[in-house]
Amino acid sequence: MSKPRAERLAHAKRRLLAEVRVQDQCLIWTGALLRSGYGSLALRLAGEKRESRAHRVAWIVFRGPIPAGMQVLHRCDTPACVNVEHLFLGTQGDNVFDAIEKGRFRPIDTSPEAQRRRRQLGINAQHGGHS
Numbered sequence: 001m002s003k004p005r006a007e008r009l010a011h012a013k014r015r016l017l018a019e020v021r022v023q024d025q026c027l028i029w030t031g032a033l034l035r036s037g038y039g040s041l042a043l044r045l046a047g048e049k050r051e052s053r054a055h056r057v058a059w060i061v062f063r064g065p066i067p068a069g070m071q072v073l074h075r076c077d078t079p080a081c082v083n084v085e086h087l088f089l090g091t092q093g094d095n096v097f098d099a100i101e102k103g104r105f106r107p108i109d110t111s112p113e114a115q116r117r118r119r120q121l122g123i124n125a126q127h128g129g130h131s
């Protein structure tokens with residue numbers, strides 16, 4: 001029998017948060033990475049071990065199910081980021097459009113130049129905020 005959904009979600013959340021580090025406003029997945037730069041997380045679901053993309057797991061545990069045909073995309077342009085505040089739902093077409101808009105069709109760029117450009121675009125601009 002599979003575990004109750006709430007328990008599986010709690011487990012996934014623990015797994016996710018156990019392997020992240022803070023970088024700027026991002027929560028960077030420090031576990032396995034796919035060739036594409038996305039985090040990869042092996043979760044046992046219904047007795048089957050499955051590789052899931054870490055940012056999709058982040059969406060599911062913090063926001064809920066991902067509608068069919070939708071992708072979880074990054075505002076911060078950092079595929080390994082699992083900060084749910086940086087994620088949004090879109091289609092594959094949105095993803096490609098987003099990439100073209102940002103002038104990005106290459107692996108994650110963490111150079112100061114790229115970070116400065118992201119700040120110019122108003123992404124991750126809220127440094128020193130108090131809550």
Ligand SMILES: [Zn+2]
Nearest residue numbers: 026076081086
């Ligand atoms: Zn991020």
